[in-house]
Amino acid sequence: MSDLFDLQGDVAVVIGATGVLGGAIAEGLARHGAKVAVLGRNADRGGARVQAIEAAGGKAAFFAADAVNRESLVAANGAIEKSLGPVTVLVNAAGGNDPKVTVTPDNPVENIAIADWHANFDLNLVGGVLLPCQVFGPAMCGRGRGSIINIASVSAHLPLSRVMTYSAAKAAVLNLTSFLAREWATKGVRVNTITPGFFPAEQNRRLLFKDDGSPTPRAQQILGHTPMGRMGEAKELVGAAVYLASHAASSFVTGTDLRVDGGFLSQTI
Numbered sequence: 001m002s003d004l005f006d007l008q009g010d011v012a013v014v015i016g017a018t019g020v021l022g023g024a025i026a027e028g029l030a031r032h033g034a035k036v037a038v039l040g041r042n043a044d045r046g047g048a049r050v051q052a053i054e055a056a057g058g059k060a061a062f063f064a065a066d067a068v069n070r071e072s073l074v075a076a077n078g079a080i081e082k083s084l085g086p087v088t089v090l091v092n093a094a095g096g097n098d099p100k101v102t103v104t105p106d107n108p109v110e111n112i113a114i115a116d117w118h119a120n121f122d123l124n125l126v127g128g129v130l131l132p133c134q135v136f137g138p139a140m141c142g143r144g145r146g147s148i149i150n151i152a153s154v155s156a157h158l159p160l161s162r163v164m165t166y167s168a169a170k171a172a173v174l175n176l177t178s179f180l181a182r183e184w185a186t187k188g189v190r191v192n193t194i195t196p197g198f199f200p201a202e203q204n205r206r207l208l209f210k211d212d213g214s215p216t217p218r219a220q221q222i223l224g225h226t227p228m229g230r231m232g233e234a235k236e237l238v239g240a241a242v243y244l245a246s247h248a249a250s251s252f253v254t255g256t257d258l259r260v261d262g263g264f265l266s267q268t269i
């Protein structure tokens, strides 16, 4: 393996590694030598992820944590330091849309309850980025070494129809990433985003596929707008994550957004 992408000596926390995209990233970082802390709320899926990493020869452990709860993140941080060592990489991959804040003809903009807006903002921005950075960032700054990777969305750039709250929160993820990149630039901590295009996962399955597995009209629209004409596979995010995690490969890269979207954001019509 090239030294440029060698993560031996790194301890990577992946929040949302119980999910599809975070899971693929966790497995990829482990394949490149990082010890991986699988974080999420679902212990069954977390355990399965750890098993998959270990079966491939990697090292991982599951830590139950709720990204929107500071105490649970602080507890996880302490447990990770004890069992895997000081954290050097943080991947923030918890998030998703919530049907309650999806704008439809039956649920127009003016009907969206502010409490539901706040809950989705809390997941995607506060738990999705801010709280984990507050909990894991200072120790990385103190040691002068760290890479934080936040997962944005194409909807952060120009909003997709229907997902009003999610889009606004993900736009804020880009902005907050730039802020933190500047704030911690001289402290050895780099902060970047990956913007995934469309990848079948749990939180969007019903949006993309009918019961018989065929694409919904919305999925067809998405495919029509994607120059590569297909959706991504989660493993196609690994290269971007390993690059941004590796200090050797991306030592002068901070505040950037790396698009892995099949060209989705490169065209209008």
Ligand SMILES: NC(=O)c1ccc[n+]([C@@H]2O[C@H](COP(=O)([O-])OP(=O)(O)OC[C@H]3O[C@@H](n4cnc5c(N)ncnc54)[C@H](OP(=O)(O)O)[C@@H]3O)[C@@H](O)[C@H]2O)c1
Pocket (backbone or CB within 6 Å): 015, 016, 017, 018, 019, 020, 021, 022, 039, 040, 041, 042, 043, 045, 065, 066, 067, 068, 092, 093, 094, 095, 096, 097, 123, 127, 128, 151, 152, 153, 154, 195, 196, 197, 198, 199, 200, 201, 202, 203, 204
């Ligand atoms: N799939 C796509 O096409 C796509 C495109 C652009 C961006 N994204 C973003 O990529 C990230 C991963 O999504 P995914 O598509 O992989 O969906 P997913 O399979 O549903 O995974 C999302 C994960 O987030 C975790 N999560 C949710 N709330 C949490 C909380 N309060 N605390 C801790 N973990 C929490 C869940 O883990 P637990 O249930 O174990 O807590 C779940 O495993 C999200 O930020 C999503 O917005 C996805």
